[in-house]
Structures are given as C-alpha cells and as structure tokens.
Amino acid sequence: MKSPQCQSTQTGKxxxxxxxxxxxxxxxxxxxxxxxRPWRYSREVKQLCxxxxxxxxxxxxxxxxxxxxxxTIMGWIRAAGHQLPEAPEAEEIPEISDLxxxxxxxGKKGNKLWIWTAVNxxxxxxxxxxxxxxxxxxxxQLW
Numbered sequence: 715m716k717s718p719q720c721q722s723t724q725t726g727k728x729x730x731x732x733x734x735x736x737x738x739x740x741x742x743x744x745x746x747x748x749x750x751r752p753w754r755y756s757r758e759v760k761q762l763c764x765x766x767x768x769x770x771x772x773x774x775x776x777x778x779x780x781x782x783x784x785x786t787i788m789g790w791i792r793a794a795g796h797q798l799p800e801a802p803e804a805e806e807i808p809e810i811s812d813l814x815x816x817x818x819x820x821g822k823k824g825n826k827l828w829i830w831t832a833v834n835x836x837x838x839x840x841x842x843x844x845x846x847x848x849x850x851x852x853x854x855q856l857w
Contacts, residue, residue, distance in 0.1 A: 719744040755782065763787045764794055811841055813856070815848070830856045 715725045717739035728738035728745055738745050759780070766776045773784040780787075816829045828848045832841040846852035 717742060717744050718746055760790050764791060767791055832856060
C-alpha cells in the first residue's frame with residue numbers, strides 16, 4: 715500500500731471509516747483509504763429532487779425525504795435554471811395561460827417581494843416571470 719502524498723510504502727492500518735479499512739503513512743502521517751468511491755448522485759435522483767421543488771416542496775422538505783443536503787439540491791436547481799432559455803419562441807406562446815402571484819420576503823418580513831408568473835394552461839411550464847412589488851408597473855413587465 716502506497717501513500718498518495720509521499721508514495722512511501724511504510725504504511726499501517728488505522729481503523730475503519732464507514733466499514734472500510736483506513737491506512738496511515740508512517741513517513742508523512744497522511745490518512746487514506748485503499749480506494750475511493752465517487753460521490754455522485756444518479757441523474758434520476760437529481761430529476762426527482764427538481765420535480766419535487768417544481769411541485770412546491772421546500773428545499774428542507776426535500777432534504778428530509780431524500781437525505782440529500784439542501785445546498786446540493788439548490789445547486790442542481792440553479793444549474794437546471796441556467797439551461798433554460800430566457801423566453802419562449804413566438805410559436806410556443808399559447809392562446810390560454812394562467813397568471814399567478816406569490817408573496818415572499820427577502821431577509822426580513824418588511825422586505826416583501828412578489829413573484830408573478832405566467833403559466834401555460836395546457837402544458838406544464840412557466841412562460842414568463844417577474845419579481846417586484848405588487849404594483850401595476852411590475853405586472854405590466856410580465857404582460
């Protein structure tokens with residue numbers, strides 16, 4: 715067994731980590747495992763977490779159900795959001811759509827924000843959205 719840091723063969727066993735044998739180099743003191751497993755989640759798990767989020771489940775709720783940390787899920791959602799186009803093509807805009815609004819706050823309850831969304835009535839998907847106050851000026855940006 716070689717140390718990954720100094721390539722020394724003077725190593726000894728040093729307990730177990732999650733049921734796997736650990737080693738320690740007698741030269742440099744580095745602790746290591748014989749082989750490491752990749753820490754990746756399957757594509758299906760990522761898609762399931764994103765679907766849960768899009769269906770209104772909170773990040774902490776998804777964390778409780780899947781046992782995956784909420785910041786990991788947040789990164790997947792952010793990456794998926796960057797892949798979306800900015801605006802739909804003209805032929806994709808439906809004749810019937812629903813408008814919805816959601817109130818939330820940033821930092822403290824006094825900082826109220828309104829998220830306005832235009833949702834496709836016949837298919838799943840958000841057509842457009844805008845964040846602002848609850849004024850006609852903000853609504854006109856969405857319209």
